[in-house]
Structure formats: C-alpha cells, structure tokens
Amino acid sequence: MAREVVAALDELAVGDTVQVELAEPICLVRLGEADVRAIHDVCSHQGQPLHEGAVEDDTLVCAAHAARFDLSTGESVGIPEVAAVPVYRCVVENGEILVDLDDQLNSAEPA
Numbered sequence: 001m002a003r004e005v006v007a008a009l010d011e012l013a014v015g016d017t018v019q020v021e022l023a024e025p026i027c028l029v030r031l032g033e034a035d036v037r038a039i040h041d042v043c044s045h046q047g048q049p050l051h052e053g054a055v056e057d058d059t060l061v062c063a064a065h066a067a068r069f070d071l072s073t074g075e076s077v078g079i080p081e082v083a084a085v086p087v088y089r090c091v092v093e094n095g096e097i098l099v100d101l102d103d104q105l106n107s108a109e110p111a
Contacts, residue, residue: 003098005090010095012036015083016061019051021046022101024101026088027051029071038090038099042111044083057093074106084108 006020012030020026025041027050028100039060050062055061059068059077068077074087089103 005096007097010025017051034092038088040086044111072106
C-alpha cells in the first residue's frame with residue numbers, strides 16, 4: 001500500500017481530530033499549519049475511539065479514561081500508563097493529507 005489521500009487539509013482546523021477509514025481506523029490530528037499526524041484510532045486501554053478525545057500540545061487525550069498518547073511516538077504519557085498505539089507516516093502535499101499504513105513510525109500493535 002502506498003500513500004493514500006485521506007482528506008483535504010482545509011477540512012481540518014488546527015487542534016481538530018477526524019477519523020478516516022483505511023484498512024484500519026485512523027485518527028488524523030492537525031497540530032499546525034501543515035503538521036498533521038496519523039495515529040491508530042483505537043485506545044489501547046479500553047478500545048475507545050481516540051478521535052473523540054482532546055488535543056493537548058502534542059498529545060491526544062482519550063475521552064474515556066484520560067490516557068494520553070504522544071502524537072510523534074504513539075507512547076503512553078502519564079497516568080494511566082497503557083500500551084502504545086501505532087503512528088503512521090502522514091504528509092501534506094498540494095493541500096491534501098496523505099497517510100501510508102505501510103510506513104508505521106513505531107513498533108506498536110493495533111488494539
């Protein structure tokens with residue numbers, strides 16, 4: 001699988017999240033003007049959709065139990081400490097957001 005166009009950049013405001021469906025559910029998070037991250041959309045704690053959570057700095061906070069995930073590494077930050085979630089290569093080109101599920105940036109297993 002190569003990079004896939006999943007959304008237009010202007011559909012996602014800075015600080016927003018959105019779920020997109022590829023071979024697995026992905027949560028897109030826009031952190032800056034052209035800084036978008038792609039993280040597996042299922043919390044490793046109890047399976048809550050991560051796109052329902054809140055963005056705080058460079059972390060995503062699960063809405064169910066406040067588990068926090070670093071958006072660069074997928075690692076759990078703080079308490080409760082839970083398993084990491086997959087993070088995927090995400091780029092912005094010509095106003096489009098592209099994700100490559102074959103280019104996972106960590107070794108975490110999907111929940």
